Amino acid sequence: DAKTTQPTSMDCAEGRAANLPCNHSTISGNEYVYWYRQIHSQGPQYIIHGLKNNETNEMASLIITEDRKSSTLILPHATLRDTAVYYCIVTHTDKLIFGTGTRLQVFP
Amino acid sequence: GAGVSQTPSNKVTEKGKYVELRCDPISGHTALYWYRQSLGQGPEFLIYFQGTGAADDSGLPNDRFFAVRPEGSVSTLKIQRTERGDSAVYLCASSPGSTLDEDTQYFGPGTRLTVL
Numbered sequence: 001d002a003k004t005t006q007p008t009s010m011d012c013a014e015g016r017a018a019n020l021p022c023n024h025s026t027i028s029g030n031e032y033v034y035w036y037r038q039i040h041s042q043g044p045q046y047i048i049h050g051l052k053n054n055e056t057n058e059m060a061s062l063i064i065t066e067d068r069k070s071s072t073l074i075l076p077h078a079t080l081r082d083t084a085v086y087y088c089i090v091t092h093t094d095k096l097i098f099g100t101g102t103r104l105q106v107f108p
Numbered sequence: 109g110a111g112v113s114q115t116p117s118n119k120v121t122e123k124g125k126y127v128e129l130r131c132d133p134i135s136g137h138t139a140l141y142w143y144r145q146s147l148g149q150g151p152e153f154l155i156y157f158q159g160t161g162a163a164d165d166s167g168l169p170n171d172r173f174f175a176v177r178p179e180g181s182v183s184t185l186k187i188q189r190t191e192r193g194d195s196a197v198y199l200c201a202s203s204p205g206s207t208l209d210e211d212t213q214y215f216g217p218g219t220r221l222t223v224l
Contacts, residue, residue, distance in 0.1 A: 034212070043111075043112075043199050043215035044151065087150060095141065096213060097165060098150030 022088030112216035133202030
């Protein structure tokens, strides 16, 4: 079973920030938090990952709580092309265990 | 550089037939993973190679499924006596195979297998 819990679906207006939450209360000390997304009919696309510090790259920001039991993926200015299923995964150099993810719908 | 590629992109076969699905990982990546994704579900792990050897094949559903990576680069997933329930998208991912704590996997576009 997946070690994470995510809302089934979320909506976001184009141009606004999309904040996707993830709970991972059983995360181990050496496990990373990874985010992938999957646009319809494509393979999963890597977004970002982190251990305990907040991370930012050209796609998104990842905010991890101090106790590491939850995190939030932030897409700062959502576009229609960000409509996808977003997966939060905790892992340590191992196979990825996907849950059902959050279906993000960005609307005009 | 080139990403992970998978061939064919689509494969239609008849129940009972044998199929082979190919994965070309990112150049230099020593780790290679196979996943299977059924409609409406997240990908499910099948098997993981580190170099030429299968480091973890715990996700293979039964002995009809087999995968090889003879030279530590290209991998082939083989399915014998296909069943309609094998219909799914088969995804391949590769990673640098770092011995450090982080090792990001990058996915190919998948092969859609349909068993009639």
